[in-house]
Amino acid sequence: MGVDLEVLRQLKQKANENREKRAKRGGGGRDNRMAPIVYVPAGTTNLRFYMDSENNITRTFFRHKVGQDSVHCLHGCPVCKYLSDMEKKYPDFQGAWKLGSRETTIAYAWIFNCSEESKFVKLETPVLLMGNHKLGRELNDHIADIDEEEFSKMLDPLTVHAMWELKSGNNGRDFSLAPSFKKATMDPMPDTLYPLSQCIYPVGQEPTAEQVSKFIEIINEAYETHIKTVDPDDLKASSDSASEEPAVSEEEAPAPAKAPAKATAKPAEPKKAASAKAAEPPAAEVSGDPKECFGAHPDGIQPECLLCPDEGSCEAATAKAATN
Numbered sequence: 001m002g003v004d005l006e007v008l009r010q011l012k013q014k015a016n017e018n019r020e021k022r023a024k025r026g027g028g029g030r031d032n033r034m035a036p037i038v039y040v041p042a043g044t045t046n047l048r049f050y051m052d053s054e055n056n057i058t059r060t061f062f063r064h065k066v067g068q069d070s071v072h073c074l075h076g077c078p079v080c081k082y083l084s085d086m087e088k089k090y091p092d093f094q095g096a097w098k099l100g101s102r103e104t105t106i107a108y109a110w111i112f113n114c115s116e117e118s119k120f121v122k123l124e125t126p127v128l129l130m131g132n133h134k135l136g137r138e139l140n141d142h143i144a145d146i147d148e149e150e151f152s153k154m155l156d157p158l159t160v161h162a163m164w165e166l167k168s169g170n171n172g173r174d175f176s177l178a179p180s181f182k183k184a185t186m187d188p189m190p191d192t193l194y195p196l197s198q199c200i201y202p203v204g205q206e207p208t209a210e211q212v213s214k215f216i217e218i219i220n221e222a223y224e225t226h227i228k229t230v231d232p233d234d235l236k237a238s239s240d241s242a243s244e245e246p247a248v249s250e251e252e253a254p255a256p257a258k259a260p261a262k263a264t265a266k267p268a269e270p271k272k273a274a275s276a277k278a279a280e281p282p283a284a285e286v287s288g289d290p291k292e293c294f295g296a297h298p299d300g301i302q303p304e305c306l307l308c309p310d311e312g313s314c315e316a317a318t319a320k321a322a323t324n
């Protein structure tokens, strides 16, 4: 007496649906169209790069990112618009650049070894390597200079070819990429993997209203914390005379030590100075002694962390401590 054939079919169908759902979510059963994401590791890494199914080696996009929250930044980005309004209103907020749009590079790679191994670094498997603008620019410059024959060998996984030596330190501020003397082959890239154009944010895909409003909330939290640190008298003065006389004094800035002697008054100038600061790479922000809480970065968004110049290295130190 077997089970009804129809019941069996239904059970199997359900099981298949569950598997597909899981694959889409990228949970337990990983979506085989997605490679593990590896951020450019600290230390020295030996790797090779792949060409994707659309014949691309790298892709660059802009995004806003704080902790786990990120927003794809496209032309006419509502987050940029909101930030620039806030910068106009509170030109002395030093943490604004952390909320700004940053250039990100992705590339498929095979990592042979890494001096700072951690659970976040996946060795000897195709990975989606993610880095800042330096990764894209360095790789691009090498490709521009390489001769054709060499280039074709470099892109053939089964040809023995020089590994790249990628060095990253000082929380990404120091970065170099150069061919090394070591040579190796790697496994071919599975053709199931998404092309780079479809990874992280598909090219041209607008962020959802939800993602935008979540990020605006984060911006508001950061500014609220900033406002609380500013002397209430100065704040009152600045909001009373918003359009005429920005009166917030230099001394109230969260990082007074390195605040330049910025001219006051002139309505147009504070905004210009603020957006120039936002465009600067984080390398400009080097702090002295880290705070007592360094290395114990809390989960999620902490407005006070946004104001901390060491947040990036603190996060890295926390992650590293967690793996030991």
Ligand SMILES: [Zn+2]
Residues within 6 Å of the ligand: 064, 072, 073, 074, 077, 078, 079, 080, 081, 101
């Ligand atoms: Zn933006």
